[in-house]
Amino acid sequence: AELDTLDIIVLAAILVGTVAYLTKGKYWAVTKDPYATSFAGANGAKAGKTRNIVEKMEEEGKNCIILYGSQTGTAEDYASRLAKEGKSRFGLETMVADLEDYDYDNLDAVPSDKVVMFVLATYGEGEPTDNAVDFYEFITSEGPSFSLDNDPALGNLNFVAFGLGNNTYEHYNSMVRNVNKALEKLGAHRIGDAGEGDDGAGTMEEDFLAWKDPMWTALAEKMGLEEREAVYDPIFSIVDREDLDRDAPEVYLGEPNKMHRDGTPKGPFNAHNPYIAPISKSHELFNVKDRNCLHMEIDISGSNLSYQTGDHVAVWPTNAGEEVDRFLDIFDLTTKRNHVISVKALEPTAKVPFPTPTTFDAVVRYHMEICSPVSRQFIASLAAFAPDEQSKAEMTKLGSDKDYFHSKVNVHCLNITRILATVSKGKKWTNVPFSLLIESVTKLQPRYYSISSSSLEQPKMISITAVVESQSLPGREDPFKGVSTNYLLALKEKQNGDPNPTPFGLSYEITGPRNRFDGIHVPVHVRHSNFKLPSDPTKPVIMVGPGTGVAPFRGFVRERRKMAENGKDVGKTILFFGCRKSAEDFLYEKEWEEAKQVLGDKFEIVLAFSREGSKKVYVQNRLKERAKEVNELLQQKAYFYVCGDAANMAREVNSVLGQILCEERGIPEAKAEDIVKQMRAANQYQEDVW
Ligand code: FAD
The missing domain is CATH 2.40.30.10 (Translation factors)
Structure with a gap:
C-alpha cells in the first residue's frame, strides 16, 4: 500500500515511541479517559496498578505529576496541557493523574527535586469534584497523618496550583484556596501564584494563560530548568488496521465501552457507562x-x-453529521473516514480517551467536542502544521494576540473546523497529526x-x-x-x-x-x-425559576401535589416564574392550574413577563413586591430555591433577598447578607444554576 502523510506520521510516531520506551519513558502523559477501567488492558495499563504516588513517579521516571480534580473535563484538559507544555518547553518528565487514583499519605515522601501540580475545579456550592472528595477530606483534615516524621510534614513538597471556579457562586474557587491553605499549613512550598480561573466572567481560558507563564518562569528558576524550542512529540500512535473491516465485531463504532459494543450493556450505569x-x-x-x-x-x-x-x-x-463532515474534510480524512485504526498510548501512563480499534468517523462523531470554543494554545500549536506560510503566520498571530483572537474567533463562536477553513481559505490541513487532535480536542461531554x-x-x-x-x-x-x-x-x-x-x-x-x-x-x-425539597413536607418553600429554570420546580410542585393527593399535609408552595410573553413561552401553564386545583391556597405561582407592557418585569422584581410575605415565610423556616441563569438572575435574586431581609426586619445590610449566607450554609437557600 502507498504511504500517505498520515501513515508516515504514524510510523514516525511508533518509531519515536519505541525508542522512547526503550530509553525509559521520556514522555509526558495524558490521562483523559473516564472509561479507563473498561478497557485499560488494551492500552497497556498494568493490572493492580499502584496507588503510591512516589513509587509511580519513580517507576515511570517522572519529575512532575499533574493531579486534577475535574467534573466536566476542563480541569483535566488543563492538566494535560500543562503536562504537554512542561515537556515540550522545559523537558520536564510529566505525567497527568486523576486525584482518585492515588493515596496522599506519602505526599511527604515526594523528593524536593520533583514538583506536584494541582488543577482543581470547584463544583456547586464550594464542593470538591467527585474525583477529588477523598483527597480534599484528607488534606484539609486536622493533622492528616503522613508516612514520614518530617517537621513540617510537607517541608519537602514543591507544588503548583490552579483553580477553576465561577464567581457567581458564593464559594468562589474554594477548592484551590482551601487546598493551597492546607498545603502551606503543612509546610509545602508553592511555586508561582495559586491561579484562579473564572467561568462566571467567561475568562477561564485567559485566566489560565495569564497564570501559567509566570508560573513556568518561577518553576524553571526553582528547578533549574532551561527552556528549549518547543517540539511536538505525539502521545498516541495511530495504526491503520487494514486487516479489519468497519463492520468487524471488534471495531468500536462509537460505543463507550466493550459491553455496549458487544450489545450487552449492564449496570451500574454512571458517568462511565x-x-x-x-x-x-x-x-x-x-x-x-x-x-x-x-x-x-x-x-x-x-x-x-x-x-x-x-x-x-x-x-x-452525538455530533451533527454536517460538523463531522466538515471536521474530517478540513483534515483531509474524508476518504479514510471508515478506515479502521488502533490508537495506542506511547507510554504506560497515557490512556487513549476512547476505545479502539475504531474509525476516524466514530471518534469524531461520538468522542470529540468538535464544536466547542477553541483555546489559543491549541491554535498556536497548529501553526507548525499549517498548509502554507500565510496560514502559519495567521495562526501564530491568533495564538499569541488575545484581542485579535477574540475579535476573529470568540465573537463568532467559531469552532476548530471553521477557524482553520477561514485561516487557510479552505485549503486542507493535511499535515496535522491525528494524535495532536486526540490530545487537544476535548472529549465530548x-x-x-x-x-x-x-x-x-x-x-x-x-x-x-x-x-x-x-x-x-x-x-x-x-x-x-x-x-x-x-x-x-x-x-x-x-x-x-x-x-x-x-x-x-x-x-x-x-x-x-x-x-x-x-x-x-x-x-x-x-x-x-443536593437540590432537594425539605424532608418535612409541611415546611413552606419559595422557588424562583424563570425560563427553563422552572424545570426542577415542575418536579417539586408535582411532588407536593402527589403528596396532597396521598392525604399528606403540605406547606405553602410559592413559585416565581418568568418568561418573555404569556402567550409565547409560558412553560407548563396548564399544569400549574391543575396543581392549584389539588393544592388550593397552598400553591401559588407569581408571574413576571419581561416583554409585555411598557416595563420589563423580572422574577426578582416580583420577589421584591412580595417582600412582606417572603420574609414571613422565611421566619417560618421556609426553604428558598433558585434555578436557572447563574450569571445574572441568581445573583440578583440573592441580593434582592438581602434587601428584603434588611427592609422587613429593619436590620443593617451587612447583617441581612450574613443571614442569607447562613441560610446557604444551612441548606435553607439552595441553588441549581448553570
Ligand atoms: P453547547 O454546544 O454546549 O453550547 C452551549 C454554549 O457554549 C453556547 O451557547 C455558547 O455560549 C458556548 N459555545 C459553544 N461552542 C462555542 C464556540 N465554538 N465558541 C464560543 N462559544 C461556544 N439546560 C436546559 O435547557 N434545561 C435544564 O433543565 C438545564 N439544567 C442544567 C443543570 C445543570 C446542573 C447544568 C450544568 C446545566 C443545565 N442546563 C440546562 C444547560 C445544559 O446542560 C446545556 O448546557 C444546554 O442545553 C446547551 O447544550 P448544547 O450542547 O445544546 O450547547
Whole structure:
C-alpha cells in the first residue's frame, strides 16, 4: 500500500515511541479517559496498578505529576496541557493523574527535586469534584497523618496550583484556596501564584494563560530548568488496521465501552457507562421564531437507575453529521473516514480517551467536542502544521494576540473546523497529526439537565425541559447551534413521525452505533444532587425559576401535589416564574392550574413577563413586591430555591433577598447578607444554576 502523510506520521510516531520506551519513558502523559477501567488492558495499563504516588513517579521516571480534580473535563484538559507544555518547553518528565487514583499519605515522601501540580475545579456550592472528595477530606483534615516524621510534614513538597471556579457562586474557587491553605499549613512550598480561573466572567481560558507563564518562569528558576524550542512529540500512535473491516465485531463504532459494543450493556450505569434509554414521549412546549423548548420523558424502567426529585440527568450527545463532515474534510480524512485504526498510548501512563480499534468517523462523531470554543494554545500549536506560510503566520498571530483572537474567533463562536477553513481559505490541513487532535480536542461531554419530573409520582420516568440552543450572530451566515439540544430536537422530530429529521439543516446518526439507539433511544446517566425539597413536607418553600429554570420546580410542585393527593399535609408552595410573553413561552401553564386545583391556597405561582407592557418585569422584581410575605415565610423556616441563569438572575435574586431581609426586619445590610449566607450554609437557600 502507498504511504500517505498520515501513515508516515504514524510510523514516525511508533518509531519515536519505541525508542522512547526503550530509553525509559521520556514522555509526558495524558490521562483523559473516564472509561479507563473498561478497557485499560488494551492500552497497556498494568493490572493492580499502584496507588503510591512516589513509587509511580519513580517507576515511570517522572519529575512532575499533574493531579486534577475535574467534573466536566476542563480541569483535566488543563492538566494535560500543562503536562504537554512542561515537556515540550522545559523537558520536564510529566505525567497527568486523576486525584482518585492515588493515596496522599506519602505526599511527604515526594523528593524536593520533583514538583506536584494541582488543577482543581470547584463544583456547586464550594464542593470538591467527585474525583477529588477523598483527597480534599484528607488534606484539609486536622493533622492528616503522613508516612514520614518530617517537621513540617510537607517541608519537602514543591507544588503548583490552579483553580477553576465561577464567581457567581458564593464559594468562589474554594477548592484551590482551601487546598493551597492546607498545603502551606503543612509546610509545602508553592511555586508561582495559586491561579484562579473564572467561568462566571467567561475568562477561564485567559485566566489560565495569564497564570501559567509566570508560573513556568518561577518553576524553571526553582528547578533549574532551561527552556528549549518547543517540539511536538505525539502521545498516541495511530495504526491503520487494514486487516479489519468497519463492520468487524471488534471495531468500536462509537460505543463507550466493550459491553455496549458487544450489545450487552449492564449496570451500574454512571458517568462511565450510560444507559441507552428509550424516550417514551417528547413534544415542544413552545416553538416561536427559532426558539424551541423541548419536553422529553425518558424511561429508565429497564435499568437499575434511580433518581430523586431535584437530581440531574446527563445526556450523551452525538455530533451533527454536517460538523463531522466538515471536521474530517478540513483534515483531509474524508476518504479514510471508515478506515479502521488502533490508537495506542506511547507510554504506560497515557490512556487513549476512547476505545479502539475504531474509525476516524466514530471518534469524531461520538468522542470529540468538535464544536466547542477553541483555546489559543491549541491554535498556536497548529501553526507548525499549517498548509502554507500565510496560514502559519495567521495562526501564530491568533495564538499569541488575545484581542485579535477574540475579535476573529470568540465573537463568532467559531469552532476548530471553521477557524482553520477561514485561516487557510479552505485549503486542507493535511499535515496535522491525528494524535495532536486526540490530545487537544476535548472529549465530548455529557450535558446535564435538571430533572423536571417527580420521583414520587413517576420513579422510573425522567423528564427534561430544555431550550434548544440557537443563536444568530453578527458576521456569521448560519446561526450557532448547540450540540446536545439540537440532537434532542432531532430525536423529538423522529419520534413524532419524521424518519430523517434535519432540524435547522442538521442531521444526526440518530440510530446510533450499530443502530443500537433505534426506536428513539438516548444515552443517559443520573447525577444525584443536593437540590432537594425539605424532608418535612409541611415546611413552606419559595422557588424562583424563570425560563427553563422552572424545570426542577415542575418536579417539586408535582411532588407536593402527589403528596396532597396521598392525604399528606403540605406547606405553602410559592413559585416565581418568568418568561418573555404569556402567550409565547409560558412553560407548563396548564399544569400549574391543575396543581392549584389539588393544592388550593397552598400553591401559588407569581408571574413576571419581561416583554409585555411598557416595563420589563423580572422574577426578582416580583420577589421584591412580595417582600412582606417572603420574609414571613422565611421566619417560618421556609426553604428558598433558585434555578436557572447563574450569571445574572441568581445573583440578583440573592441580593434582592438581602434587601428584603434588611427592609422587613429593619436590620443593617451587612447583617441581612450574613443571614442569607447562613441560610446557604444551612441548606435553607439552595441553588441549581448553570
Ligand atoms: P453547547 O454546544 O454546549 O453550547 C452551549 C454554549 O457554549 C453556547 O451557547 C455558547 O455560549 C458556548 N459555545 C459553544 N461552542 C462555542 C464556540 N465554538 N465558541 C464560543 N462559544 C461556544 N439546560 C436546559 O435547557 N434545561 C435544564 O433543565 C438545564 N439544567 C442544567 C443543570 C445543570 C446542573 C447544568 C450544568 C446545566 C443545565 N442546563 C440546562 C444547560 C445544559 O446542560 C446545556 O448546557 C444546554 O442545553 C446547551 O447544550 P448544547 O450542547 O445544546 O450547547
